[in-house]
Amino acid sequence: MYVSAKGGEKAISKAHEFLAEVRRGDLSIPELTVEQIRQQLSLAVDRVMAEGSLYDPELAALAIKQSSGDLIEAIFLLRAYRTTLTRFGVTLPIDTTRMTLLRRISSAYKDIPGGQILGPTYDYTHRLLDFSLLIPSEKGEDQKVLKCEFSTQGEPFARVLEFLHQEGLVESGHSGESETVQDLTLQPLQIPATRDLRLQNLARGDEGFLLSLAYSTQRGFGYNHPFIGEIRVGEVSVEFVPPELGFPIEIGKITVTECEMINQFKGSSTHPPCFTRGYGLTFGHCERKAIAISLLDRALRTREFGEAQEGPAQDEEFVLMHSDNIQASGFVEHLKLPHYVDFQAELTLLRNLRKEYRDPKGEGEQP
Amino acid sequence: MIDQTIRQSWIAVLSKVEVKDLEEVWQRLKEKPEYYYLRPPETGLIMVRARAEGTGSLFHLGEMTITRCTVQVKNGFRGTAYIMGRNQRHAELAALLDALLQDPYQHASLMDLIIRPLELTLRKRKTLMAQKVEDTRVEFFTMVRGDET
Numbered sequence: 001m002y003v004s005a006k007g008g009e010k011a012i013s014k015a016h017e018f019l020a021e022v023r024r025g026d027l028s029i030p031e032l033t034v035e036q037i038r039q040q041l042s043l044a045v046d047r048v049m050a051e052g053s054l055y056d057p058e059l060a061a062l063a064i065k066q067s068s069g070d071l072i073e074a075i076f077l078l079r080a081y082r083t084t085l086t087r088f089g090v091t092l093p094i095d096t097t098r099m100t101l102l103r104r105i106s107s108a109y110k111d112i113p114g115g116q117i118l119g120p121t122y123d124y125t126h127r128l129l130d131f132s133l134l135i136p137s138e139k140g141e142d143q144k145v146l147k148c149e150f151s152t153q154g155e156p157f158a159r160v161l162e163f164l165h166q167e168g169l170v171e172s173g174h175s176g177e178s179e180t181v182q183d184l185t186l187q188p189l190q191i192p193a194t195r196d197l198r199l200q201n202l203a204r205g206d207e208g209f210l211l212s213l214a215y216s217t218q219r220g221f222g223y224n225h226p227f228i229g230e231i232r233v234g235e236v237s238v239e240f241v242p243p244e245l246g247f248p249i250e251i252g253k254i255t256v257t258e259c260e261m262i263n264q265f266k267g268s269s270t271h272p273p274c275f276t277r278g279y280g281l282t283f284g285h286c287e288r289k290a291i292a293i294s295l296l297d298r299a300l301r302t303r304e305f306g307e308a309q310e311g312p313a314q315d316e317e318f319v320l321m322h323s324d325n326i327q328a329s330g331f332v333e334h335l336k337l338p339h340y341v342d343f344q345a346e347l348t349l350l351r352n353l354r355k356e357y358r359d360p361k362g363e364g365e366q367p
Numbered sequence: 368m369i370d371q372t373i374r375q376s377w378i379a380v381l382s383k384v385e386v387k388d389l390e391e392v393w394q395r396l397k398e399k400p401e402y403y404y405l406r407p408p409e410t411g412l413i414m415v416r417a418r419a420e421g422t423g424s425l426f427h428l429g430e431m432t433i434t435r436c437t438v439q440v441k442n443g444f445r446g447t448a449y450i451m452g453r454n455q456r457h458a459e460l461a462a463l464l465d466a467l468l469q470d471p472y473q474h475a476s477l478m479d480l481i482i483r484p485l486e487l488t489l490r491k492r493k494t495l496m497a498q499k500v501e502d503t504r505v506e507f508f509t510m511v512r513g514d515e516t
Contacts, residue, residue: 053430055451091413245447277420
């Protein structure tokens with residue numbers, strides 16, 4: 001027999017009205033605009049684009065407004081919207097060597113070609129709350145500076161890892177000409193995964209989860225002596241070959257964050273010891289996440305280096321199957337859905353078990 | 368026939384400016400051409416590819432929105448635009464200008480009227496930012512301590 005319960009349509013409708021009111025807040029305060037979010041909460045926008053796996057700052061800002069700042073809810077909105085669009089194709093690989101830099105540092109070397117350029121960073125701010133921000137400042141000089149239009153002078157800066165590589169001190173990045181590359185959005189993830197799928201999975205993974213796992217490697221759960229070879233934040237050109245034109249055209253520029261980690265050396269009977277590498281790349285300015293990804297990229301290469309798996313960060317299935325916060329919140333939050341019938345079944349089973357426990361021979365004792 | 372690299376460079380300019388910049392230069396054209404859509408503006412996705420270590424094996428980073436448009440100018444050329452984002456007017460104007468710039472009779476004057484000013488706008492924005500970035504370059508000085516024996 002099957003009994004279905006219905007109802008709640010009116011309540012849901014009222015809930016949405018209530019939500020809109022709560023989202024809007026005090027009517028005497030000016031409404032937040034999507035452009036304000038895009039400009040002034042740009043790091044939230046970057047996170048939503050990275051984890052939504054969709055680069056569109058205006059959409060991300062809209063999603064943040066709609067979700068009242070719940071970033072995972074915003075990411076969900078972006079992921080859902082993305083499913084309504086047709087894919088036209090794939091880009092040529094972006095060239096981070098030719099990045100227009102906003103920020104570029106190395107922890108391994110003090111002097112690097114092009115120098116250490118701090119860019120707009122929170123790193124040295126001492127983390128003191130700035131109460132002057134409570135009062136909006138007077139309108140400053142009309143800067144007309146768009147956030148993402150900038151360049152440094154001269155030639156692209158050489159990569160720090162390239163110098164180590166030239167000396168043979170670091171493993172080479174495997175270059176491939178026409179290798180096949182898989183796509184998580186087209187087929188489900190299977191374990192064991194290849195590195196291309198790992199890097200795609202981590203790029204769209206939850207920052208908090210990846211940060212904690214990366215931290216665990218540093219606390220000894222798979223430690224590999226990391227040094228930051230280079231962090232680059234800036235704009236790269238995006239090129240695409242439209243089928244009707246048949247030649248590559250530039251369609252715009254996106255901001256990305258790249259981290260190259262230098263890790264513990266490995267040698268074998270056939271190869272002398274050399275440093276190993278980890279790599280992290282994200283949309284937007286997401287340094288913490290790019291660093292975490294590069295640590296995890298290295299940790300997940302245990303198979304390649306024949307290392308013992310000491311911690312969860314090295315367990316490919318554990319990391320890759322739980323990194324997606326939309327998948328995670330889907331299952332976790334589904335618990336809110338009615339489970340009335342399931343629970344009734346549990347209750348009935350429990351009562352029967354208790355009855356048997358008190359009266360194993362069925363002699364009719366009162367419960 | 369206009370050289371492909373020249374066409375690629377004007378296409379890049381038309382993509383990188385804002386739609387308001389394009390509207391502004393469009394107003395400067397005394398004669399607006401008649402045209403029709405071969406493909407009206409349409410928003411979709413492209414998947415961004417990257418290389419591990421920046422130079423190594425390929426992987427997919429994530430998708431971005433992109434809008435495309437193809438126009439046919441009456442008694443003229445076909446123009447195509449693919450621009451990042453969802454702005455349909457941007458794609459339409461970029462496709463139109465792409466069509467007009469391919470016309471060898473108009474090419475030189477349009478490069479002066481349309482493309483050069485847009486390039487200047489882009490360069491100004493770049494230079495403004497470049498100075499701010501450059502100001503954050505670290506100048507190390509090291510101090511020699513102790514005896515020099």
